[in-house]
Amino acid sequence: MNRRFSWFNATSLTLGFVFLYLPMIILIIFSFNSSKLVTVWAGFSTKWYGELLGNKAFLDAAWVTLKVAVLSSTLATVLGTMAAYVLVRAGRFAGRTLFSGMIYAPLVMPEVITGLAMLLLFISIGMDRGVSTIVLAHTTFTMCYVSVVVSSRLVTFDKSLEEAALDLGCTPFDAFRSVTLPIIAPAVISGWLLAFTLSLDDLVIASFAAGPSSTTLPMKIFSSVRLGVSPEINALSTLMIGIVTVGVITASLVSKRSIARQRAEEQAAARA
Amino acid sequence: MNLRRLVLIATPYLWLVVFFLVPFVIVFKIALSDYAISIPPYTPTLDLSAGWEGIKSFFGALDFENFTFLASDALYWKAYLSSLQIAAISTVITLLVGYPIAYGMAQASDEWRPTLMMLVILPFWTSFLIRVYSWIGILSNEGFLNQFLLWLGIIDTPLTILNTNAAVYVGIVYTYLPFMVLPIYSALEKLDGSLIEAAEDLGCSRAQAFWLITLPLSKPGVIAGCFLVFIPALGEFVIPSILGGSSTLMIGKVLFEEFFSNRDWPVASAVAVVLLLILIVPIILFQRNEQKQREANQ
Amino acid sequence: MAQPANRPVFAPWNDPAEKPLIRFQNVTKKFGEFVAIDDLTLDIFRREFFALLGPSGCGKTTLMRMLAGFEAPTSGTILLDGVDIAPIPPNKRATNMMFQSYALFPHLTVWDNIAFGLKRSDMPKDRIPARVEEMLRLVRLEKFAKRKPHQISGGQRQRVALARSLAKAPKLLLLDEPLGALDKKLRQDTQFELMDIQEKTGTTFVIVTHDQEEAMTVASRVAVMDHGKMIQVDTPDRIYESPNSVYVADFIGDVNIVEGAARPNGDKYAIAWAEGQPEIAATSADTIAPGTKVHFAIRPEKVAIASERPEGRANVIEGTVSDIAYLGNISTYKVEVAGGRMIKAQVANERRLARRDITWDDKVWLSFTDTAGIVLQQ
Structure with a gap:
């Protein structure tokens, strides 16, 4: 695409990013508002953060959410990577079409349907709902995202590297562990991150899968948001936005630096 | 077939069968059952201990009653139609908002693009719920938008936006904008700049070149984004x-x-089954578009 | 370009009465600090097939893009038919360009690609089909009119791009590395086709290339560029036989360059190039002051090689064969002479299976006439 700076482009980008970011910026600013009235500025205060940290229900919900997210995203990464490997490398086997269908279907399935189906399963097999059922439900839908991320990396991966490992005496499992896995590791990590955020973020599926005793943070936020804006939620949102922003920027800086280092090394090698 | 390969295939396969496929079969089954005040709140339940007779009576009791109920109750088909309408209108608005952003990104200089890309993706990592929530304070009667418009003097009584379909459009456009921008951007970025120069060289104005070359060639991205x-x-x-x-x-x-x-539960399941049937059409169209793209890239 | 004997020689650049189609007047183009074109002045005449030749980054593409209107000169003027073209946007210029990537519109058929420019010209709608058919015939693609660009071969795409850019009958056709994407055999065939089409349509062609052989084959005149400057603008034979600088001599074809100090010797010059070696006798049209450092350039095919010392040659140099490259039609001998210098000699393999009496490490004599080489002061 040829690059031409124009006022039209500058304007549309500016307006677009204002649209994307202004609501969150307002949220952050008003989390420091001392008034309970969330649309009138009454001076700077951090009291809502204090109240938030003193609110046991929120802290409990946050703890449940974190537990679920770590467990389900780890499980999903293992299963999703296996599924990706099967999709890209296992060749033909009976029921392959059904398998790839089951991988892609959850990506486009409305959450209400997935959640409903999960709940009905847990009830029919008589499973008590709680953290474990949320983990199972989250693992199932996030593993599909992991497998899409990992398989897109596997597709571009030079198969002859694995063949070289086999040729040099590796067993297929050795070849996977010592050659394939290190190379697809960045994709596996981003798969894990994606699964983790999806799990943290999920309201609908968790609402179906959770029992009365286990409430996740999104469920807690949702029930208080239905009552309207509250400064405590603003404070909580600010914390969550802050964590994500720091995380994403760090990740992008790390990957940028490793790309830069690789490039520098390649140039040094080319000069040598 | 060796054991390792079997384990490798069977583990994710069985997981998906148990936690994805079977639940859907259950949804279909319950959609064909009747509501009952019991636990679980539907009949029939499969009684395997009664043997063949149990299975026969089980299937005999299934019917399409819930679906006729859905069709006869105006609430449901109105809800389907209104969902389709809201989804369609918001998709069009998202396209109109997203295309200029994607176009601007594609025309930005190389050093700016990764930053712009990150700026588009970043909201995707922040909580969906929070992003939707952030609009309550803006759209409510005392909200920032009304305050701003009153201050400008454009209106003299606050507009009611929150709790209307208009607020839903805003919410959908806002949260799904990255899904529209990214595929269009990737289509525009692949576009060979010399095509635009060639069009200008052959007598097109800039606007004509956009209309005749850029827009048709970004069509796959537009279609993907819309779906x-x-x-x-x-x-x-x-x-x-x-x-x-x-x-x-x-x-x-x-x-x-x-x-x-x-x-x-039976009616909820029937609602889900019908929603699935409605979704199959756009999903198949989307898959076909993706397939065509993959083939074109080879 | 070879001209039939019964036609007057095509050389408008030698005719002071001839008005140029394009005139660059002191054109400079900068990208930030980088000077792409440096105070360049150049005339190109009607019906010329003009080649811009140089390594990548020499400014040849920038020069062409300024003609097409995609870049504007930082200073200086470009006249097309005597009119300053700076204020005219690309879509209003009477020039058309054939892009290096061909830039065929992938969503349009061959037919629609060729008709694209015509639809945006003032040509009446009903005359467009006839013109498209005519162009399709010209490039022999009548059968492929309904295909999309990805359904035809690389060579066919190249011809579609040519037809598309010629369809509007531009005053000037710009070709940016038009044959770069084709393999060698196809490229050679296409070069002759291009010349044929240029002659048929009478259009002025300006071609950008980094392939010196291509420039020599197709062009009426070749401009050798380096670092935004014109080094030499001349006909292909003069560029080859009378390069004006070491740069041009080295850039075009294979050449031996020997450094030395020149002194006049009668109507010739003698060049001392190595201790204890006979001076090289050479002629030059320029006057050279005694003691000037010069480069003596001689093409390998003008150097003879023999295992016996030849008689009656103006220059004879003794050496040892260090390498032999057999290329089928010719063989190149790399011979080490005094001071470790290498001189290449080329011999046509006229006979099949000739007994080659010269081999590695043989002592040989290289010889050439006093007009075979050229003395360069820059």
């Missing part, structure tokens, strides 16, 4: 519940309420 917005918007639950009003009918919300408030 990526339309499909999830159709079954959306969070946005209509938070931003929409009591008059906002969306099928995801109806399903949720049918299940949790009315505890009518």
Whole structure:
């Protein structure tokens, strides 16, 4: 695409990013508002953060959410990577079409349907709902995202590297562990991150899968948001936005630096 | 076939069968059952201990009654139609908002693009719920938008936006904008700049070159973006519940309420089955577009 | 370009009465600090096939893009038919360009690609089909009119791009590395086709290339560029036989360059190039002051090689064969002479299976006439 700076482009980008970011910026600013009235500025205060940290229900919900997210995203990464490997490398086997269908279907399935189906399963097999059922439900839908991320990396991966490992005496499992896995590791990590955020973020599926005793943070936020804006939620949102922003920027800086280092090394090698 | 390969294939396969396929079979089964005040709140239940007779009576009791109920009750088909309409309108608005952004990104200089890309993706990592929530304070009667418009003197009484369909459009456009921008951007970025120069060289004005070359060649990205917005918007639950009003009918919300408030599981299941059937058409069209893209790239 | 004997020689650049089609007047183009074109002045005449030749980054593409209107000169003027073209946007210029990537519109058929420019010209709608058919015939693609660009071969795409850019009958056709994407055999065939089409349509062609052989084959005149400057603008034979600088001599074809100090010797010059070696006798049209450092350039095919010392040659140099490259039609001998210098000699392999009496490490004599080489002061 040829690059031409124009006022039209500058304007549309500016307006677009204002649209994307202004609501969150307002949220952050008003989390420091001392008034309970969330649309009138009454001076700077951090009291809502204090109240938030003193609110046991929120802290409990946050703890449940974190537990679920770590467990389900780890499980999903293992299963999703296996599924990706099967999709890209296992060749033909009976029921392959059904398998790839089951991988892609959850990506486009409305959450209400997935959640409903999960709940009905847990009830029919008589499973008590709680953290474990949320983990199972989250693992199932996030593993599909992991497998899409990992398989897109596997597709571009030079198969002859694995063949070289086999040729040099590796067993297929050795070849996977010592050659394939290190190379697809960045994709596996981003798969894990994606699964983790999806799990943290999920309201609908968790609402179906959770029992009365286990409430996740999104469920807690949702029930208080239905009552309207509250400064405590603003404070909580600010914390969550802050964590994500720091995380994403760090990740992008790390990957940028490793790309830069690789490039520098390649140039040094080319000069040598 | 060696054991390792079997384990490798069977583990994710069985997981998906048990936790994805079987639940859907259950949904279909319950959609064909009847509502009952019992635990679980539907009949029949499969009684395997009664042997063949049990299975026969089980299948004999299944019927399409719930679906005729859905068809006869105006609430449901209105909810489907209104979901389709809201999803379609928001998709069009998202396209109109997203295309200029994607175009601007594609024309930006190389050093700016990664930053712009990150700026588009960043909201995707932040909580969906929070992003929807952030609009309550803007759209409410005392909200920032009304304050701003009153201050400008454009209006003299606050506009009611929150709890209307308009707020739902805003919510959908806002949360799904990255899904529209990214595929269009990737289509525009691949576009060879010399094509535009060639068009100008052959007598096109800039606007004509955009209309005749850029737009048709970004069509696959536009189609992908539209489906990526339309499909999830159709079954959306969070946005209509938070931003929409009591008059906002969306099928995801109806399903949720049918299940949790009315505890009518068979009808909720039937609602889900019909929603799935509606979704199959755009999903197949989307897959076909992706397939065509893959083939074109080879 | 070879001209039939019964036609007057095509050389408008030698005719002071001839008005140029394009005139660059002191054109400079900068990208930030980088000077792409440096105070360049150049005339190109009607019906010329003009080649811009140089390594990548020499400014040849920038020069062409300024003609097409995609870049504007930082200073200086470009006249097309005597009119300053700076204020005219690309879509209003009477020039058309054939892009290096061909830039065929992938969503349009061959037919629609060729008709694209015509639809945006003032040509009446009903005359467009006839013109498209005519162009399709010209490039022999009548059968492929309904295909999309990805359904035809690389060579066919190249011809579609040519037809598309010629369809509007531009005053000037710009070709940016038009044959770069084709393999060698196809490229050679296409070069002759291009010349044929240029002659048929009478259009002025300006071609950008980094392939010196291509420039020599197709062009009426070749401009050798380096670092935004014109080094030499001349006909292909003069560029080859009378390069004006070491740069041009080295850039075009294979050449031996020997450094030395020149002194006049009668109507010739003698060049001392190595201790204890006979001076090289050479002629030059320029006057050279005694003691000037010069480069003596001689093409390998003008150097003879023999295992016996030849008689009656103006220059004879003794050496040892260090390498032999057999290329089928010719063989190149790399011979080490005094001071470790290498001189290449080329011999046509006229006979099949000739007994080659010269081999590695043989002592040989290189010889050439006093007009075979050229003395360069820069």
